[in-house]
Amino acid sequence: xxxxxxxxxxxxxxxxxxxxxxxxxxxxxxxxxxxxxxxxxxxxxxxxxxxxxxxxxxxxxxxxxxxxxxxxxxxxxxxxxxxxxxxxxxxxxxxxxxxxxxxxxxxxxxxxxxxxxxxxxxxxxxxxxxxxxxxxxxxxxxxxxxxxxxxxxxxxxxxxxxxxxxxxxxxxxxxxxxxxxxxxxxxxxxxxxxxxxxxxxxxxxxxxxxxxxxxxxxxxxxxxxxxxxxxxxxxxxxxxxxxxxxxxxx
Ligand code: HEC
Ligand code: HEC
Ligand code: HEC
Numbered sequence: 001x002x003x004x005x006x007x008x009x010x011x012x013x014x015x016x017x018x019x020x021x022x023x024x025x026x027x028x029x030x031x032x033x034x035x036x037x038x039x040x041x042x043x044x045x046x047x048x049x050x051x052x053x054x055x056x057x058x059x060x061x062x063x064x065x066x067x068x069x070x071x072x073x074x075x076x077x078x079x080x081x082x083x084x085x086x087x088x089x090x091x092x093x094x095x096x097x098x099x100x101x102x103x104x105x106x107x108x109x110x111x112x113x114x115x116x117x118x119x120x121x122x123x124x125x126x127x128x129x130x131x132x133x134x135x136x137x138x139x140x141x142x143x144x145x146x147x148x149x150x151x152x153x154x155x156x157x158x159x160x161x162x163x164x165x166x167x168x169x170x171x172x173x174x175x176x177x178x179x180x181x182x183x184x185x186x187x188x189x190x191x192x193x194x195x196x197x198x199x200x201x202x203x204x205x206x207x208x209x210x211x212x213x214x215x216x217x218x219x220x221x222x223x224x225x226x227x228x229x230x231x232x233x234x235x236x237x238x239x240x241x242x243x244x245x246x247x248x249x250x
Contacts, residue, residue, distance in 0.1 A: 007026065007028055008069060012068060017093075021061060026062050027055045027057075027214070028056040029054065029055050030069075031072060031074050033053055037050060037203065038050070042200070043200050044201055046197045051194075052175050052195065052198070059071065059211065063212075064221040066082045067225070075236060081222060081228060083222075096108055121220075142219055145234070145248055153209060157195075157197065157202060161199050164177070165197075173194050176193060208230065209233065231248055
């Protein structure tokens, strides 16, 4: 294989064993899937036909490729981090992951970083989560901003879409209606009621929120693509709520 076809319709050039990793770890949807579902619909109008679009899981190649893969929901007019090439000795999947057991050897990181605990590593000299803490790993900024994005999603679902929403990671389709706001999914005939009050704006943000969470290594694979997707989703939802987005940087 010299190219891997992606759910965005793009073909990404590959060499060697990485072709295998990228074929399976690319996810099953893209920004284009979301755009197709919401085409021509007003941003804040509930459309009961809309369903959550799931990027799938372990989407490591999708995040690593960044805007070269266009597998996150990329907001028009914004620029996104392309493939994260990191540094020459660690540019491909199999330069970090031992291809037969998938583990990452600690020595791989220690040539350049002073710890091999990927969650503690930080190069960025900017704080993204409003904490001002430049000692914590970039993993913490991503986690904090993603959590804030979820709060915005929940506020928007209640205040603009008109139906409170809860998330259950262990149950398809993950987002459920919670009319009485007790933090638990509504039940109908013994089954949880899927969230059915999606607006285009909420669908885009939920897709990105799930996308970033669907790659447990996104802080290594493409931390700045993750931060950009979260920021733009949070900014867009804030606009829908008529609020300013503060204490979050792109
Ligand atoms: C045929 C499809 C396929 C290919 C090819 C593939 N993977 Fe996976 N990989 C999966 C699936 C599916 C899982 C999740 C398994 C599970 O959840 O039990 C996974 C899990 C993983 C994990 C997590 C392992 C763990 O212990 O939790 C890593 C890391 C990984 N893959 C890296 C790679 C790398 C690197 C390559 C290329 C050398 C690769 N994969 C090729 C399908 C694939
Ligand atoms: C710079 C080194 C590096 C590169 C390049 C890299 N990974 Fe990873 N990957 C890691 C590290 C480190 C983790 C573990 C992060 C953690 O759990 O803290 C990880 C995590 C993962 C996971 C999640 C495992 C889990 O626990 O769920 C998958 C899947 C994965 N990588 C696949 C890939 C694939 C596929 C590629 C190429 C597209 C790739 N990685 C490229 C270092 C790398
Ligand atoms: C050859 C040197 C080199 C090696 C080896 C290396 N890195 Fe990096 N790493 C860098 C450089 C340089 C950057 C900054 C790249 C950039 O932002 O363009 C970086 C950035 C990062 C970041 C993002 C930090 C931030 O604040 O944006 C993480 C996380 C990271 N590396 C983890 C790892 C892990 C985990 C390993 C081992 C699997 C590893 N790196 C191996 C050089 C290296």
